[in-house]
């Protein structure tokens with residue numbers, strides 16, 4: 001079967017959300033004539049998430065499941081999903097309804113019809129918001145976003161987990177996913193030219209619990225320095241230079257200058 005889009009849903013113990021998320025994504029895509037593959041990438045959950053997906057697979061031919069048993073982690077799971085995606089265009093979305101699935105057709109439109117390489121659901125552009133997060137999470141998230149802007153200044157929310165990409169931008173690139181900010185890894189090392197941010201309202205989950213650990217801070221700092229090293233020392237990419245150039249020319253969306 002040929003798919004227009006692969007929607008990757010990373011899961012770890014999401015029994016309370018997974019069925020509703022799969023059905024919601026499928027309904028939205030159908031309503032917009034997008035033939036989608038739903039790819040659940042699970043880190044060997046022990047709460048019944050896997051069985052729920054297997055049960056749904058009996059009547060959904062577009063639902064695939066990867067069960068991981070090594071190197072657990074959100075970014076690592078997203079990367080596995082990308083490498084195994086059945087289509088060129090890929091959407092990542094959390095399972096807990098923090099990311100509004102009804103925006104998926106907008107992401108798809110910008111990838112498919114406007115030639116963007118990456119589309120990011122942004123909490124930190126005009127119209128974006130974060131709801132129900134405690135102050136500590138807000139500070140951590142916004143601080144991380146500011147740090148990200150030092151390297152990729154035109155992108156306001158490089159760590160958003162709600163993003164879509166054309167797979168060609170990671171082909172042949174050595175990514176070393178860690179932590180929770182896979183989008184930043186791709187912005188720092190992938191072969192993109194055009195990136196767009198669209199505003200989203202991020203709402204903290206109502207069901208199940210967050211899997212965030214404080215180790216994501218050290219993971220992010222390691223990743224940040226790795227992106228810097230990759231660009232400035234190893235010179236395997238010149239994304240930092242490119243992003244700064246665009247930033248200084250005053251563009252809000254990133255367009256190639258040639």
Ligand SMILES: Nc1nc2c(ncn2[C@@H]2O[C@H](COP(=O)(O)OP(=O)(O)O)[C@@H](O)[C@H]2O)c(=O)[nH]1
Pocket residue numbers: 009010011012013014041042043072073074077093094095096098180205209210211212
């Ligand atoms: N496969 C996988 N998914 C994960 C892992 N950690 C979190 N997730 C999923 O990633 C998404 C975001 O995680 P969440 O715990 O809600 O983080 P928060 O929104 O930052 O508090 C959810 O769909 C989680 O189930 C992990 O280690 N492996």
Ligand SMILES: [Mg+2]
Pocket residue numbers: 094096098205210
């Ligand atoms: Mg969450």
